[in-house]
Amino acid sequence: MRIVVDAMGSDKNPVPDVEGAVLAAREYGDTVILVGDQPLIENELARYSIAGLSLDVVHAAQHVTMTDRPSVVGRGKPDSSMHVGMRLVRDGQGDAFVTAGNTGAVLAIATLHTLRRIPGVFRPALSTILPVQKRLMILLDIGTNADCRAEWLEQFALMGSLYAERALGCSVPRVALLSNGEEEGKGNMLVREAAELLAHSGVNFIGNVEPKDVLGGAADVVVMDGFSGNVFIKSLEAMSSTLLDIIRDELTADLRSKMGGLLSKPAFRRAYHHLDPFEIGGAPLLGVNGVVIIGHGRSNARAIKNAVRQARQAVSGQIVEAITTGLAKTSLSANDQTSEQA
Template identity: 50%
Template sequence: MPEAITIAVDAMGGDDAPSAEVEGSLQAAREYGARVLLVGREDELGKELRKHGPVPSAVEIVHAAETVTMNDNPARALRSKRGSSIRVAAEQVRRGRARGLISAGNTGAVMAAALTVMGRIPGVKRPAVAQAFPTLKSAWTLLLDVGANVDCSVDMLVQFAVMGDVYSRVLLGCENPRVGILSIGEEEHKGNGLTGEAYPLLKRQPLNFIGNVEGHDLYSGKADVIVCDGFTGNVALKVSEGLVAAIKSMLRESLEATVVRQIGYGLAKGAFDDFRTRLDYTEYGGAPLLGVKGGVIICHGRSNANAIKNAIRVAVELEKGGINQKIERNLERSLERV
């Protein structure tokens, strides 16, 4: 039996912390054979753990007295709260006590902790947050960056493409990922200054580059990996979240309007649940932060135990798939072509 992979879980981060983190960690230990370091206030975590019966040896508490809140300034909180759960969790990875890290806390603080405590993979200019979108063809399209870097340079976009390509192969099972650049028209000349400069560079890369794609291609299945600056990517992600919420709410209103429709809704409910699951990103274990030393998964603040469990699974798979070694190697090859 291969040695279990250890993941550090920031147990104080999410809206439902620490109960979602504790329950998700116990599930991940049981279902995937993962080892988990639960990082947070010892007394609180102990009490929460004991609610679930005898504590398995695969789950261990690492004490951290402080917490970075959603209202904290990330960089400042990371410096002033040296005993914060996110910082202590990142230190577990730096010291080799864990191979990856997950957190449903302040996203900026997770990125700052990963960057300053764990550090970047050699050759990486800036890490990027990648988000997988479900497509019509039952596959996934990976968009990056969705928020780590608001103003991007051309070579950052090229690196995002290389990292996204590796992630798509290793984690999403895509054999030869089609890589596109997010723009506002298919033709090479359509786009802004950044996309116009990035296009010829991407063409020279050892990637299956398919050129410009558009906003609707997040869901069309035309590309497996789409790169963009973190400002545009974050807007695209949040527009999607807002629209899904709006559609759910509009449908609910419409369906409550008459008794006949209510009966219809009752009969069609299974379909709604299918569809909600396919669009519910929290079901899929958060978004990886690519480019840092160790697997980092950023979870939604609203993560439940299931989301935490899935995030731990993805962090384990990142390590098993050797994603960071592959990113480092491919970035070296990429540099030869820029």
């Protein structure tokens, strides 16, 4: 397998990106192709013992920054590491692309300039993978499509279900809609309409779920519009970091608490580990014609390595082929009239 890694993606690029690629090449034995500023990458590589590893470098003259505007960068930086990396995948010289870079730019460059959409896809969807109750679940869309139509959600459900089955090892994924109440009839108009569609679709639709059900592991695939999904994910992050800050403050407030905190340190480390997004590393952009795994800008080397693992699983599971076939089998497909480019 040949995994293409964006060396210029993370906030601290190319340091964690290159180290993560080295760790992945060592652990998985795959070919890892680093794309970016060649001298910079080779400088970094010189710090590791890489004899016997299958590591290639492909030069890219430009790179996308976190503040670059996605709408501009697609045409404006045609030789960015994202363009070059995804062209390698498009042209069959790589099996997947992994990046911790600017999400909006990845989406624009994938959809409009390199891989393009799988035939029939209304809109690609950004996902996240959460470890819940010792299983993995996939949530989508978490930010790409702020305003959605019901049939887009239906397609997200199909793509998410195939991903859970083929890349997360879930045999019959339970698919749910995020809602403001579990009861039938709850939800906004979009959710109610999508629920109708999902009830008659091929996926194993179990109904609506609330945030607590999601964290309780009630579903394997949770579908939502990109606005609610983004609010949902960011609320979880905000609450967990607020709560941990409060606890940290209180644990240093007096001597007794300090001693307690010191003794509890390993327990806290274990607790934190349950929630550590770097354990997952990244999540797929679904609906484009190639495997693309997007990690957090703050990714460290371990996160990059784990994102490569996620990419490998998606490639082994032949997710792109599965979505292509899945869409072709249903009538659920963008036609010329509804498929303006996202």
